[in-house]
Amino acid sequence: MPLRRFRALQAIAAVIIACAAPAKAFETEARAAWVYDVSTHTVLLDKNATEPLPPASMSKLMTINMVFEALQSGRLQMSDTFPVSEKAWKMGGSKMFVKPDDRPTIEELLHGIIINSGNDACVVVAEGMAGSEEAFARLMTERARELGMTHSSFANASGWPDPGQRMSLEDLGILAVRLIEEYPEYYPMFAMTGFVYKDRVPSNSENRNPLLRIKGGDWKADGLKTGHTEEAGYGLVGSAVKDDGRRVVFVITGLANDAARARESEAIVNWAFRQFAAKTVVTGGTRVTEANVFMGESSKVGLVPAKDLKLLVPTMGQTSLEAEVVYTGPVPAPIEAGAELAELIIRVPGLPDHRVPLVAETSVPKAGFLRRLSTTAGVLWSKHVAGEAASPAS
The missing domain is CATH 2.60.410.10 (D-Ala-D-Ala carboxypeptidase, C-terminal domain)
Structure with a gap:
């Protein structure tokens, strides 16, 4: 036939x-970008989105996903605690500021990863769940493949610079949508603006996501994760939702500084919501x-x-x-x-x-x-x- x-x-x-004429394409300064309308499953922008790139702290989303999966299956409880190793205590970069005699709960560790971007918290989680950070990274890579994230590989749990730590922006976007849709009971943590563990270093308590500080208008941001290293530049996995429930997820990387990241993120959200409308x-x-x-x-x-x-x-x-x-x-x-x-x-x-x-x-x-x-x-x-x-x- x-x-x-x-x-x-x-x-x-x-x-x-x-319908309308073609929308004006968004010209981004980012090295790579991916913009996705969740309600209609439409990719609005794809710039080098399948290229494996250094993800910096944005790869912490995969660590968070591993914890969420364990919580959902009952293998972990929010009240469970993990010990802090010397390796975790000595981690550089962004920190939650745990010490070797601490026993942080899973809930505290999640706050430390999501809000403080704590590299130390990531090591605590990795060692607590898999015995070592290296073993946990292998599990992360295997799970990413199972989820269809074919351009991702992990060498650590935190996004610390490593040649083996790579993610495409499309993969980061897939992961972001999963965290939003599969874990509604945990996702609100991404909108929290501050967390201080045991009253330590309150100057490090603020969530770095610039969109969370925007007030007013007909949309609000509620996630997800910033990232920055010298190699990667400044990046953000972001999500915003309109009053009518329409949601946009986007990923950008390779911006020159924090101000450029903030400016580009807000511009992308406004473009996605103003240039396109959902119609039955x-x-x-x-x-x-x-x-x-x-x-x-x-x-x-x-x-x-x-x-x-x-x-x-x-x-x-x-x-x-x-x-x-x-x-x-x-x-x-x-x-x-x-x-x-x-x-x-x-x-x-x-x-x-x-x-x-x-x-x-x-x-x-x-x-x-x-x-x-x-x-x-x-x-x-x-x-x-x-x-x-x-x-x-x-």
Whole structure:
């Protein structure tokens, strides 16, 4: 059976009207960037996003993920404690300021990692969960592969500079979305602005995420993690949500300084929310078109999306969407209602193609004997006529 492709814009004109012209591309100073609309699963910006780069402290998100997974499975409790080794105590860079005689709880360690960006807290967690930081890093790499993060490898738990510590921005974005969606009970920790462990060094207590300090407007930031080393530059894995619930996740790296990171982060969020709007363009169960049926009680079956189709469209100007339905047909009977039969491809100017499965609107039983006989005869006759037409004149 041939693969059938046909334009479907006229068939769905009643529900897909007009959308905006292509959005203005965001010109970023960052070495690499990735911007993602969570509600519509749309990548808005991809600049070197699959290149493995030094992630600095942004790789702490993978350490946090390992802890969240252990909490969710019951292998850890927030009240559990870990000892502090001499290695953890002597760690440089950003610190939670634990000491060898401390027994910090998992909750305190998470606060120390998320808010203080504590390298020492990461070592405590790694050694407590896997026996050594090296063993924990291997587990991090294995788990990243399982989660589809194919451009990530870990040599440590903190993001300390190491040739073996690499993550792509796309992988960091995948990880950020996972932390938001899979762990709603723990995610609010990322919005906390300060934490001091045992009243030590309060000057190090402030969360470095610049977006958390922005007040007012129709969106607010609630995560996730900054990063900075001389090699990596300044970076941020950020997330912001609008009053209507629409969420954007973004990752940037390679900025020159803290001020540039803050400026670029706010600009990206404003661009993502102002240049694009989410619209329901087809409601679930609405017939988009029909597919031909072979040997069925009906010669056609309606094709519908199983659920509402919400797309992100640019907000400025007016132009038409393009839509195409692809299926292999005619589709042989019997057909069960809800069976996936086709794919609707919608092209929005300036954005990646959006692909949506289409399912059978109703069931189509196999035709009775006489109808099947009639269909077979019709097919044979059509082939005979076609053959006669193709034969050379005598």
